Amino acid sequence: MNTIVIDHLARVEGHGGITVEMEGDTVTNVRFDVFEGSRLLEPLLRGRRYDEVATILSRICAICSVAHALTSLKATELAFGVRVSPQTELLRELMYRGESIESHALHLFLLAVPDYLNYPSATALAVDKPAAVLLGLRLKKLGNLIQETIGGRAVHPVNAVLGGFGRVPAFDQLIELRSAVMQGMTDADAAIDVVASLPAADFCHSDTLYAALRSPNLDSYYAGDEVMVVSKGSRAIIRAPEYQELTNEKAVPHSHAKHSTFRGSPFMVGSLARLSVNPRRLTGRLAVAVKRLKLVLPADNPMDNNKAQALELINDVERALELIEQLLREGVKDERPVPVHPRAGTGTAITEAPRGLLIHSYTYDEEGRVVSADVVTPTALNAASLELHLRRAVEQCPERDEAVISKRLQMIARAYDPCISCSVHLVRKR
């Protein structure tokens, strides 16, 4: 038996890895191990007061901090029957766009592009191709600026609270932000140029099931509670309170994350899933970009998730501009958060975090203390689908060279944009 082990997946040591076992040319086993922080953090929530939960969960991940915080607020508000104002919905949606821009820029330009061009890191890429790295850094900064302007702080924003916003952005801040976002349009177009110029990455084909929030105009990552699952020729809808019909989580011995399957099949979440579930918005600049990237939906190549992220950069910037203009047109009211009165109950929120569906479900007692909490992240939802695609990639690789197979597997895992051990940040000595 031959075994391929990639224990430094995505340049991560210790907590993530891929193992492929083969008998001759037959793949007998593929394992993707993921250190999935949210599940391990859930015990920390039991017994906590409702107003502490979002702050704790926002620390699960640096890049998806806003998604965790706002999904947490939504779940708690649903549990207590709180309805936030339309202005709060707009501001939260805008923060989501900022986070998506930031996250996609980081993943595409500082992590994926170096892989495609055979550079070991973004710093190495910057020596030969500084323009691509600077483009990524500019877009990431734009995403951060949106989150900071609305959220009040660059890192772990504080303005979004239960029932609304503790502080709303001033008119002048929104004017400045609009100007930055308009400049970002050019950078988003340039992102398409860079991605269109990358060498083809065609390592495996497999009919794929996609799951994403239903948003026909791709204008809602935050609101909404219907998940649509699509594959070639079939579709199904699951509402948030019934999320376990989608997830059907099962513990697997080789991974910290449970595996999810829908009616027995793995499914993919994230940018490619969002575009596959909601293709109607792909008009105008987006339609031109789709052609340039030669993307055909529904896709059967998981590497197309990188193309989908580039397309979403355009959509996110366009949508952010629309939201800012709507806020300027209607005028931002200095409204106070809706009062929150804790009660016993359960709230389940589903949103589209940068890497896909994010589910927070809490049950509170009558004093508003957490009785149970379930947090299901995109990385956990994707784990079974990633394993399937890794298996197909080995089966469909015409070469049996371990280095070639390893590189392909790493690039596929990267295309899924997994969050493997983002909850720690220590530096190690060589």
Place this chain on the structure above:
Amino acid sequence: MKPLLVIGLGNPLMGDDGIGPRIVEELRGNPRLPECAEVMDGGTDLLQCASQIEGRSRVVLIDAIQDGSEPGTVSVFDESFAGLDESQHHAHGLSAVEAVGLLKLIAPVPFRLLGISIASAGVDRELSPTLRAAMPTILERVVRELAVG
């Protein structure tokens, strides 16, 4: 804008990994913090601090480090980060070492890293008893380092 920015990096939910933000908390409002310094909690993604870094005269990072030394040991690295591993320890972020390499492209500011040795990091909202006990000594050393121009 104050010329010196001190950024604590790490995750307070992950035990001793959160030492950077904890030190920043201790420094905030501390009379011994140099007048020229501003502190911020940088979470676990240094690149998010890009706009705060631009325009500063220098930046000091405080981050947990696994180097086998006695927990609580403070080691000072200049921006060559000699001996440190630049590879990432999370999938969609960059290590402080690699992030600094990229930040220098947009903000040519001198960086220094104060690495606080830790034994391990795991899910815990508290620092280990060893690091808690070492905190006064660590703070003393950090304050002295910040006073160095």
